[in-house]
Amino acid sequence: MDTLSYKTVSANNSTVEKQWVIVDAQAAVLGRLASEVAKILRGKTKPSFTPHVDCGDNVIVINADKVRLTGDKWDAKVYVRHTGYPGGQRISTPRMLKDKSSAILVEKAVRGMLPKNRLGRKLYGNLYVYEGSEHPHAAQQPKTITL
Numbered sequence: 394m395d396t397l398s399y400k401t402v403s404a405n406n407s408t409v410e411k412q413w414v415i416v417d418a419q420a421a422v423l424g425r426l427a428s429e430v431a432k433i434l435r436g437k438t439k440p441s442f443t444p445h446v447d448c449g450d451n452v453i454v455i456n457a458d459k460v461r462l463t464g465d466k467w468d469a470k471v472y473v474r475h476t477g478y479p480g481g482q483r484i485s486t487p488r489m490l491k492d493k494s495s496a497i498l499v500e501k502a503v504r505g506m507l508p509k510n511r512l513g514r515k516l517y518g519n520l521y522v523y524e525g526s527e528h529p530h531a532a533q534q535p536k537t538i539t540l
Contacts (some may be wrong), residue, residue: 399511403443409446409447411451412536413451413536414452415452415454415455415535415537415538416430416460416540417456418454418455418499420459420461423499426540433449433505434449434519435449437449447512450519454465455523457522458495467487468486470486472484472486472501490503494524499522504517
């Protein structure tokens with residue numbers, strides 16, 4: 394047997410094959426959608442997955458305004474942030490965020506499922522979320538993925 398056939402192949406920036414995919418969020422549950430999108434962004438669906446390399450695809454999420462939350466999470470779930478000043482704790486609910494932009498909801502959910510380091514910040518740049526069904530990435534010829 395040839396011992397070279399047992400070598401583990403690690404991907405790097407020059408050998409990674411990145412593609413563009415579209416995910417339709419219509420009637421999808423937010424957390425389940427976000428976990429699948431995070432897997433695609435990270436590259437865990439590919440056989441050449443390498444943990445320290447951006448080997449995931451570019452993901453376009455459309456129809457973000459039609460995403461669902463189960464139970465009473467629209468009002469019970471709370472996003473907490475702090476301004477940095479004394480008494481600067483600010484609270485918002487998913488309903489409040491959806492009133493501003495439903496894309497924020499999906500972006501926050503996916504970002505929370507990515508690594509909290511330089512790689513995670515780079516991966517987050519490969520996510521594009523749109524409220525409607527139109528997107529400006531037709532030139533990249535994205536494939537549609539059903540979750």
